[in-house]
Amino acid sequence: MIPDARALRDAFGAFLTGVTVVTTVDDAGAPIGFTANSFTSVSLDPPLLLVCLAKTSRNYATLTGAKGFGVNILSEGQKEVSNTFARPVEDRFAAVDWRPGPHGSPVFADVAAWFDCATHEVVDAGDHVILIGRVEGFDNSGKTGLGYARGGYFTPALAEKSLLASAESLLLGAVAVRNGELLLIDDGKGGWTLPFVEKAEGDGMEALEHHIAQTVGLTLTTGLLYSVYEDTKTGQQHVVYRAELGDGTARSGRFFPVQAPPVAEIADGAVRDIVTRFAQESTLGNFGVYFGNQEKGRVHAVAAKG
Secondary structure, eight states: OOOOHHHHHHHHTTSOEEOEEEEEEOTTSOEEEEEEOOEEEEETTTTEEEEEEETTOTTHHHHHHSSEEEEEEOBTTOHHHHHHHHTTOTTGGGGSOEEEOTTSSEEETTOSEEEEEEEEEEEEETTEEEEEEEEEEEEEOOOOBOEEETTEEEOHHHHHHHHHHHOSSEEEEEEEEETTEEEEEEOSSSSEEOOEEEOOTTOOTHHHHHHHHHHTOOOEEEEEEEEEEEETTTTEEEEEEEEEEOSSOOSSSEEEETTSOOGGGOOOHHHHHHHHHHHHHHTTTOEEEEEEESSOEEEEEEOOOO
16 A cells, blocks of 8 residues: 555654755756755765655756765754755855865855765665765764754754753753863762752753862863753753863862773763763764663764764
């Protein structure tokens, strides 16, 4: 039985994705591009990625015949760029700051990341083709990507603000690093834990930064979200960020190599899992965001700088 196409499309739309603009140049050297969320990393060795292209697309002949293509992962402030490249605008590229990538496809400024690819393979897939590209050049700005689900945009920053504003009992924490070392704090029981502070009503991220400055004596620069979990035993929500520490001598706590944390001395299972995962993800620089409770949950992959 063939499913209803609209219903199937809506079901596919339940999957949260990022938003990209796929680009190339035509035979005359003019840039072309379109918005797509069917992007996936494929392989690190060789470095491969893929995007899907409808056979009915007006860009079909150009993309399938091109020597390569670019993928621009839009950042959370680029909704208008997404909209521009999703519509039949006459000169889409006038709306963005772009340049040719190292392999020749247009790459954009201010994106979360871009990849310039040589065409590796074109695979027939029903009413679409799968364009597999070999990465010839890329850049990762570390900016948070723009999200899309069920026909609408979302941004992780807005989701975080909503969480910070709504949670009644919330601990802010940090995986705080400096020069390849991780800061851990005495847990008061002869072991170690991450630095946490209880968020008071009306507080934002500055509460965590102020806490580190007061207790450890170092500046903290908060980065991307790393873990969101509820301790079902206490009812407390925990929001943990990746962060960088400034120079100076720590008044409290101790630094440990990121790759060799004192796991056996961390009594809190959730903290132990965070520290272990961070050590593993740091080896490749590919970090995810965990959502769940202190015992089980899911890591959502995110491409971002460490």
